[in-house]
Amino acid sequence: MEKVAPPAPVLQQSYARALPELSVPWRADAPPRPEIVWLNEPLAAELGFDAAWLRGEDGLALLTGQIDGTTAQAYAGHQFGSPNPQLGDGRAVLLGDLVDTRGRHRDLHLKGSGRTPFARGGDGKAPLGPMLREAVLGEWLHATGVPTSRALAVLSTGEQIAPRQGVTAEPGALLVRVAASHLRVGTFEYATWHLDEEVRRRLVEFTIRRHHPSADGPLGLLEAVTRTQAELVARWMLLGFVHGVMNTDNMALSGQGIDYGPCAVLDVHRRDAVFSSIDRGARYAYGKQPGIALWNLSRFAETLLPLLDEADPNVAVEQATAVLEQYEGWYQQAWTRQMARKLGISGDVEGVSALGQELLVLLEEQQVDHTGFFRALGEGRAAELVAGDSFAQWARRWEARRSATPAEMACVNPLYIPRNVRLEAALRSAHLGDLGPVRELLAAVSAPFTRRAGLEHLEGPGDGGENFLTFCGT
Template identity: 45%
Template sequence: MTDNIKVGWNLENTYTSLPDIMFTAINVNPVSNPKLVILNEELATSLGLDSNALKSRQSVEKLAGNRALEGGIPLAQAYAGHQFGHFTMLGDGRALLLGEQITPSGELFDIQLKGSGRTPYSRGGDGRAGLGPMLREYIISESMHALGIPTTRSLAVVTTGEDIMRETVGPGAVMTRIAASHLRVGTFQFAAKWGTIEDLKALADYAIERHYPILMDNENRYLLLLQEVIEHQAVLIAKWQLVGFIHGVMNTDNMTISGETIDYGPCAFMDIYNPKTVFSSIDSHGRYAYENQPNIAAWNLARLAESLLPLIHEDQEEAVKQAQEAMATYPEKYETYWLTGMGNKLGIFNIEKADISLIENLLQLMDKYEADYTNTFRALTLSKLEETALYGKEDFNQWHEKWQARLEKQDVSKDFIQRLMQKSNPVVIPRNHRVEEALEAAVVKEDYSVLENFLKVISRPYDYNSDYMEYTSLPPDTLGEYKTFCGT
């Protein structure tokens, strides 16, 4: 059915069908001297775009926001959000939705420019973005994709020829972000707070048609929508925890209805296992620490449930009851996905209740001996225990004996167990010091070779046949405590 779709931009503008309160149509904000610095050619092909054509001067102008895409209607989306627990009116303060690309397979993806200039939602900001944060999002989002974690992706980064001031003065940039949609929990909070019931219903129907169309004809579709988002977020957060990813700013405007990871600001991957790990410079109280992410997701989902109450049932008491019953499923769903994933990481394919203590004991040992999270599981996969901080410790030896006894209970070969572990334990992650190394070379020295090599490595995180050892090492102690910044 999609054979006749042309190569190139093939845009829909379905978001404009929503009530006017949900967005503001605006013109693009030109920059002085756009230059393409990185293009995701594999992603471009999957979107039905010609990589060579995207490198042309005219296309770069479009990726910079100097020209609108043919067939697109640029707009900034309105939404709200609980930011560190405090509710506020928000919106696309430095982003433009250009339209939705119809891919050769018939899928629909948002095409958004990030760092494209002021909008009515900029709240006094300049609407621009720095090159470092945009390349950072490119690196991390592509790594998440390679790890098999639902995520928005980056098509391109274009420098603007203009400097911007953040922590320091640096080159400005615009990133082209691709998403199943940019619908957020905060989008529903906005409609519930400032829109009418009809506005909220229109938004919910749009979300269902876009992401869960099988629900559209069901009379309980709004409750089912909540249940689907709960399910997808339980899957997503479990996947985050399994690879040691810390989002850093899990505000309700940064949780999608589609179940994709979005908004890579002060995010990072954990090196030494510590459940209280926080990287974000603005998270002074550890609200979004690694160990808190599953519970924060539940908190955010509760805000979605509150927003949907008028649609779930006309009787508020009954609506609350149904929403609470839906929310009550989240902890078990999350735990099931996390336990299954942790079992896979340890070569256990039929997780049992008794395995919970085995898993928790390993994590406690990793915390006690300051073991690297990723490298510990890699060493267990390869039976190279000497490469972990746990090696030679008596309590770890006791744990290892119990683990081996558990594996022997499974009626499968050792090869099967190792293959399961290799598929579940990445060899490499985007180590923070490696990310900074790539960013410094690109931003300060205009040398993109370090970034390009790094992207090749992290695009194959489960490849145990490649020699990536230099990318598995921890940062030198001289680097000190690692901190990340929003870049806004």
């Protein structure tokens, strides 16, 4: 008997129903010759989709946005510190939302789908390379335990689009992104700058229901968002991840990472690492990310002030400030807890923060590969990478506290990461029609802790990674 695929989940339009002021109905452009380049079958199953159905006619209509009810979302933001009163989904649409097989609310969002009323120039299309980049980064972060948006699929459109860099046209592509939601700090900024208090209160209520149901009102929401951001950025820092463009419109209130455009991962550990071609002032350098997160949270707090205490603005400021002042402590707790895991220290973690910070200074002084060192530490090879009496003394103190076995440490410290030059080489191959290297890299970073034969070339940094630049193509 032929197997019958289960019915596809029905997408809802919860956001547009609850907050029609923050989106406009909009349909994606119909691509001329859409073809699935990569389908995330495990994620599809989580969402309740049958992979064969997604590859069929109805599935392709969904993945290309040729369905009813789609919307373009409005938001604002501070970009590189300067306010922009209207940004929004300039080349993207929200397909809808669903509850997945584990009871989690998820958004489906389509990028590269043509101009919308929020477009700020260009054709609204996206090239294949940046769409694949976001897929690779999302799968790696997810596999390492970082809360993140992910790609359900990348599709080619059959178009050649105007180049973002260089002089040759690029193959057009679509990214179908899955996120807990697309509510951002910039969403609240838009509501504050353009809409009335009643809408802002509905936005607070919707955000609490969606992401932080135990939060008590606007102040509780600020605390919940601050805690989740402290946890997220601490995890980024210990992985050596550099987001590259931490504008307020790229900070999701769910606590997930989102919008992986000019992002990269450290090779040599250095606090001033910048890989984004548009971050000319190094505002979003690796070592500045914790402070930038707090800056963004302060902008979020400002949008909530009129809702905290209508009678006395000073009281509202005091309440918000009291929450924000706890960010550093929450960040340090999260960082120390995760550093202890990377170092294989369990139980009492007192002193781990100092031990970890001392280690990072040594890594930077000796220009040691961030990911390679932590992997080597668990495998007993760290002395091959770091020399001198200072490290020998550090290693003795670390060894006295270590409780994890090498195998346990290998389950925390990744071996495979999206190395800058490796990823860029794979994306160039995809541009030329060879998807093999991208598929290989996706397979590696989706199971980043387990060494596999034939992938030795993906273990190290390669040449040229320190001078690498990424471009904002997503």
